Amino acid sequence: MRDPWNAFMPYPDADVGHAAIGPLSGLRLAVKDLFDVAGYPTAAGNAAVLAASGIKTSMAPLVQTLLDAGACFVGKTNTDELAYSLIGGNIHFGMPINPRDPDLIPGGSSSGSAVAVAAGLVDIGLGTDTSGSIRLPAAVNGLIGWRPTHGSLDNRALRPLAPSFDVPGFVTRSLEPMAAVMSAVGMAAANDQPASILIPEDIFATIDDAVADEMIASLRSAGTPIRRTDAIAPLSLADLALAFTTILQREAWETNKALFERNPEAISPDIAARLLSGSRLDDEEVREAFKIRKFFSAEIDRLLRGNVILALPTLAMNPPRRDAEPECFAAFRSACIKLLCLSGLGGCPQLAFPIVNCAGNVSLSLFGARSADRMLVKVARQLTAE
Template sequence: MQDRWNAFMPYPDADVGHAATGPLSHLRLAVKDLFDVAGYPTAAGSAAVLAASGIKPLTAPLVQKLLDAGACFVGKTKTDELAYSLIGGNIHFGMPINPRDPTLIPGGSSSGSAVAVAADLADIGLGTDTSGSIRLPAAVNGLIGWRPTHGSLDDRALRPLAPSFDAPGFVTRSLEAMSEVMSAVGTPAANDQPQSIVIAEDIFETIDSSVADKMVASLRSAAMPIRRTGAISSLSLADLALAFTTILQSEAWESNKTLFEQAPEAIAPDIAARLLSGSRLDDGQVREARAIAKHFSQEIDRLLGANLVLALPTLAMSPPNRDAEPESLAAFRSACIKLLCLSGLSGCPQLAFPIANCAGNGSLSLLGVRSGDSTLMNVARRLRAE
């Protein structure tokens, strides 16, 4: 397979079998190099992890479920180092190229999976989403991105980053393919439609007014009532993002502490700095952040409890160029976390998809109650976003 988009890890091919028939038998599967696949190493975007990996004898249960449903494995894809970024870069293995616009970042950390699907080298991209690593690259590459209800999919044989937020997720080019994936991994069907779509004014104020108008127009096309609320939470988006980042950094340090202590020089400077930030957090800071997460989760339950779905923009700003200065990349990451953290803090599912008739990287997201993943798909179909 020609990989001019630099989406895949350059591993020698190994035989990965799949069922001859099944609901996914017509679809090709690309797997983020965070999941074990028998016959391959698992590098997690790290040269040091790769060196210690060895060839894995067993395949991660979630990957095996997809293979048993007939999906054909086409390779392991690149990821940001330790899956700890939203940009898509990697000093060890290179940055995949965004097929939609090669001048832009591909988004991360599921960069390779998203690029493989966007370039039509795969139909299903399996990745992970901790702080937006499925939803952001889906938006940047014009794809459908699904972050499932936290804890609903099997995460064994998956290298962790921050377990409180880590979730396996998927990217596809179509809602139809994503619906097939949802069914294949055992997502319960939705029994009814939500009563209305909620728009939080403080969220839509974070984006350009013309883009916001197009998003609202797209929502109205579903012929569903739209309910407006002033704010999604009693806390500001900035406070929520800070709590999320505190928990993320604390757990990322615990997940990678041994690696850092053994080979700090083998980790990219920006990733190492983020890990060190987590090491400096005290227990009181982390406890306070977890209390905020619990409070926000309760607020989301109250907001969406009456069979509602929250609509929000996937990205807070346009993605930067792939050669942008570190300060620009950091500003983009910081702005986007304010929206992307909401699903992580609440554990709720989120479905991101391109907005019809919206130029650039217009991507709308739907966030629903826990275990309400299929409801989001039903609403997305009504919005006719593709």
């Protein structure tokens, strides 16, 4: 297959079978190179991990579920190194090219899966989402991105980053295949309508006024009552992001400590610096972060009780150019994590999708209570009028 977008890892093809008939029949599947696929190595975006991997002899159960549902495997896709970024770059294997706007970053860490879908090379991109690695590239590439309820999908034979936040996730070009994927992986059907859609004014105040107005106008087309709230919790977005980042860095260090200590020069300097930050965290800082997480999770449970859905902008700002300076990437990552961390802290599902007939790179998200994943698609269909 021709891949001018650098979406796929350059592995030799291996035979990967799939069911002839099933709910995903006719749909092509790309798999992020964090999941084991029989006949392929698993590199996690790092040359040293690739060298140590060997060819896998068994299939990640979630990948097997998709194949058994009829999806046709096309290849393994590029990822940010160790899945530890939101930009889409990789010094070992290169940055995929954003088909929507080649001057912009593709977003990460599920960069290759998103680019493969956006370029029309596949219909379903399987990736992972820890701090936004599905939702951000979906937004940047004009796609649907689903971060499932934490713990709802099988994550065996998936290389972790921060296990208490990591979830497998998916990108598609439209809602129809996303709904089919949700059904195929066993998400419970949504029989209820949301009681209301909640707009947190403190979050919408952080983005451009014109964009916020367009988002809110689009929400009214769902036919669901719209309510406003000053804030979703009595904590600032900065405090929540700090708690999230503290836990993320500690868990990322624990996951990658052996790799770092064995071969530190094999990790790019920016990723290595983040890993070292996690190694230096004080235990009291980490305990305090977990307390904030527990408190926020309880607040979200209370807020979303009774089929309430939260509406959020997916991104805090426009994505930078792929040739931007590292400081620009860092500012973008920091701003976006303040919004993207919320579903990780709450363990909740989030669905990102582009706003129909809206100029620019505008992605709206719906955020629901745990296990309300398919309700989000139901509401998104009403909003996008596919």
